[in-house]
Amino acid sequence: EKGAYRHFMEKEVHEQPDSVQHTLSEYLDLVTGAAKTQAIDFAAVDRIQIIACGTAFYAGQIGKYAFEKYAGLPCDVEIASEFRYRSPALTPGTVAVAVSQSGETADTLASLTWCKAQGLKTAAVVNVHTSSMAREADVLWPTHAGPEIGVASTKAFTAQVSALLALAVAAGVARGRIGADEEAALVKALFEAPRLIAEALQMDGQIRAIAQDLAKATDVLFLGRGAMFPLAMEGALKLKEISYIHAEGYAAGELKHGPIALVDEKTPIIALAPLDEVFEKTASNLAEVAARGGPVIMIAPATAPAPHGDGIRRVDAPDCHPLIAPLVYAVPVQLLAYYTAVQKGTDVDQPRNLAKSVTVE
Ligand code: M6R
Numbered sequence: 001e002k003g004a005y006r007h008f009m010e011k012e013v014h015e016q017p018d019s020v021q022h023t024l025s026e027y028l029d030l031v032t033g034a035a036k037t038q039a040i041d042f043a044a045v046d047r048i049q050i051i052a053c054g055t056a057f058y059a060g061q062i063g064k065y066a067f068e069k070y071a072g073l074p075c076d077v078e079i080a081s082e083f084r085y086r087s088p089a090l091t092p093g094t095v096a097v098a099v100s101q102s103g104e105t106a107d108t109l110a111s112l113t114w115c116k117a118q119g120l121k122t123a124a125v126v127n128v129h130t131s132s133m134a135r136e137a138d139v140l141w142p143t144h145a146g147p148e149i150g151v152a153s154t155k156a157f158t159a160q161v162s163a164l165l166a167l168a169v170a171a172g173v174a175r176g177r178i179g180a181d182e183e184a185a186l187v188k189a190l191f192e193a194p195r196l197i198a199e200a201l202q203m204d205g206q207i208r209a210i211a212q213d214l215a216k217a218t219d220v221l222f223l224g225r226g227a228m229f230p231l232a233m234e235g236a237l238k239l240k241e242i243s244y245i246h247a248e249g250y251a252a253g254e255l256k257h258g259p260i261a262l263v264d265e266k267t268p269i270i271a272l273a274p275l276d277e278v279f280e281k282t283a284s285n286l287a288e289v290a291a292r293g294g295p296v297i298m299i300a301p302a303t304a305p306a307p308h309g310d311g312i313r314r315v316d317a318p319d320c321h322p323l324i325a326p327l328v329y330a331v332p333v334q335l336l337a338y339y340t341a342v343q344k345g346t347d348v349d350q351p352r353n354l355a356k357s358v359t360v361e
Helices: 008-014 016-027 054-071 106-117 131-134 155-174 180-191 193-203 205-212 228-243 251-257 277-289 320-342
Strands: 045-053 075-079 092-098 123-127 140-142 219-224 246-251 269-272 296-301 312-317
Touching: 008 016, 008 092, 008 320, 016 155, 016 180, 016 193, 045 054, 045 106, 045 123, 045 140, 045 228, 054 075, 054 092, 054 155, 054 228, 054 320, 075 296, 092 251, 106 131, 123 131, 123 155, 140 155, 155 180, 155 320, 180 193, 180 320, 193 320, 205 296, 205 312, 205 320, 219 228, 219 251, 219 277, 228 246, 228 320, 269 277, 269 320, 277 296, 312 320
Parallel strands: 045 075, 045 092, 092 123, 123 140, 219 246, 219 269, 269 296, 296 312
Antiparallel strands: none
16 A cells, blocks of 8 residues: 555655665674674685676675675676576686565576576575575575565665675675674664665655756766766666656766767766765766766765866765665665656656566566
């Protein structure tokens, strides 16, 4: 039931403080400040191969950044429809991890089955715990988003990201990369996510105002660096899916290698710019775009310094630890797509041509 909400998507976006909290509690102990020991011994793993489709693929890419940064564990992420048909060369110490809300996506399931047949250890980060992938994988890493009705994935995405970030911390501890103090600090940072997601939901009014303008655009660019790069692609996918506006997500540093040619006064550029180690780099990319007349919307904490240039509109996001920025910034990204679609009057929960679960190739 939608309750007081107009659409399931809106309801599901607002459920995220709870779904993230619930998912994190599966992997982390709030009381002891420790990551729970996992069925897979990360110290004995050489590489992680994540396989997924669509939004789950972007969650996987965010996971990759965390596994490599916090656990020093090499991690590849691939779209399942490519992975399954290209004869990937995998080494024996690799763990194959399928990421999927439904646990039934045909290409992801086939990739998982193939990896298992190759003798690899397999795991599945899935939201439907009775699904084919949950049964097929050696290890089930559940997400606790609850049933997701909207075709556009929102709370399942942040639950996937929560699980992967927590697992990356667990891997870092198991591999001796993270000491007890850092572990406690990272676990604390993760458990701050539900409160900061709730705070990000207060950006509603600011986002609604931006969406009025986005609804008039025919093309939109999303930019980010680090974990904000996959989130930029997720933002573009969300906008495409439900508002039917053409959108692309780019790594901000790639701009001058081509996409900057698209910049004009009619193409809004949404920048995801938390105050992290690459903030200054992103800010200078935005100054370049603004200098070429691009209307920039910078989503950043109010405490972040302003980039040079006119025409940069700011949307204030909560301050947060860089580890949880993809969870906190997912909210404005989802709300932008949502309010733009509402403004356009499209069918938010049942977008044209899309199915909730893609069980055929
Ligand atoms: O059930 P899955 O997570 O395996 O589904 C994967 C994609 O089909 C899914 O994320 C799709 O991209 C969504 N419509 C995105 O909003």
